[in-house]
Amino acid sequence: MQTTDYYLIEDLLTDEHKLIRNSVKKWVEKRIKPTIDNYAQNHKFPEFIFKEMGELGIFGSFIPEKYGGLGFDQISYGLMMQELELGDSGVRSTASVQSSLVMYPIFEFGSEKQKMKYLPKLASGEFVGCFGLTEPNHGSDPGAMESRIVKKDGYYLLNGTKMWITNSPIADIAVVWAKDENGIVKGVIVEKGMKGFSAPEIMNKWSLRASITGELVFNDVKIPEENILPNISGLKGPMMCLNSARYGIAWGAIGAAIDCYSTALQYSSERKQFNKPINSFQLNQKKLAEMLTEITKAQLLAWRLGVLKNENRATPAQISMAKRNNVEIALKIARESRQMLGAMGIVGDYPIMRHMMNLESVITYEGTHDIHLLITGVDITGNQAFK
């Protein structure tokens, strides 16, 4: 049976890339695959992943060693995300948030003191971080955010609410985006235990059930001046973080797609109807052929984007195209694979339904499917399309 590396992309990887990918693959096979269905069925977050992913060097792998990272390149980061999402989108979510949305802004926009204080603990998994941009009234349009910081004598007062925040209920720190008195977006590091700060969990999700999601509520929270990210002002701050996370998702979604496709391929070679394996019927072969074609195209898109990212040449619109395309094909592959398993497709014995439900969040967060289409449209035409 065909592998999922149809165009021999393996040849484009260095020995170091393969080593990194294989170590994450091994961990996912040993620690995530056997346990994740139980966590998802019970809507529980597998907290053990923090320490173990920290030990594997997954958090902030692209950050210099001085701050606890490994100084890896962007293809390595992408491959890690692919392998994690082969296990579960929620596990990849945790790595995306910790690496791209918490460690990245502290590294890029933080003071030396902030970097030394937070980055090594985030890298090791001792600290859990979260990222607060979305609000109850402002999702796709974060520039209209209502959260505010007001300068006082030696500190700031933070007020507002953030919504749909991955890992917020268990986070030690939150990188939060709020406007100052001049309407300028600033980044703030909020620590667990600060008076007036709470992070209630959002319950009853049908998607990303093995990931924990919550709110961030700020009522006159006193933020020391030293907790403001000094080197960034404006919406481009959080957007730069999203460039990194969206890039990781473009790789991650391929992992979910590969897991669904491989499951459908295996099942359809064993399952017989009308005295024949069901993968001998042309309609099922069409499904498999189209899935592998889309996986191959997505791999090439992600790999080339990684090369451009390594060269600091990847544009936000290129990242939007890859995130949008790869999540869309993963979701379609999940739906087609599920059909190929018939009734068996709906049970937790196979990973497909879980991936499918997870991908309904992945296609919405980090910018919805349509927002990424609009970003591409604006880039092509130079004309605004969503205001």
Ligand code: TGC
């Ligand atoms: P616009 O006027 O276009 O831009 C405002 C300023 O931001 C800059 N900018 C970017 N900079 C770097 N990278 C990007 N991708 C950027 N996009 C915009 C832009 O140059 C400008 O800078 P300046 O210096 O001129 O002021 O902004 P707009 O108000 O029209 O808004 C459009 C925008 C870009 C916000 C919208 O298109 C968008 O992307 N909305 C989606 C919001 C989103 O993705 N939210 C994600 C929340 S976090 C999350 O979902 C985490 S999920 C976690 C998990 O994986 O579990």
Ligand code: FAD
């Ligand atoms: P809305 O912005 O209300 O959009 C609703 C619909 O309207 C969408 O289909 C959208 O495409 C469409 N739409 C909006 N504007 C336009 C337009 N101009 N033209 C055409 N169509 C439009 N956020 C964080 O900050 N941190 C996190 O850690 C985080 N984690 C998340 C985890 C999960 C499980 C989920 C589901 C979300 C998470 N989010 C997080 C929030 C996520 O980024 C937002 O849900 C997303 O940006 C969309 O915002 P919204 O849900 O408010 O939808």
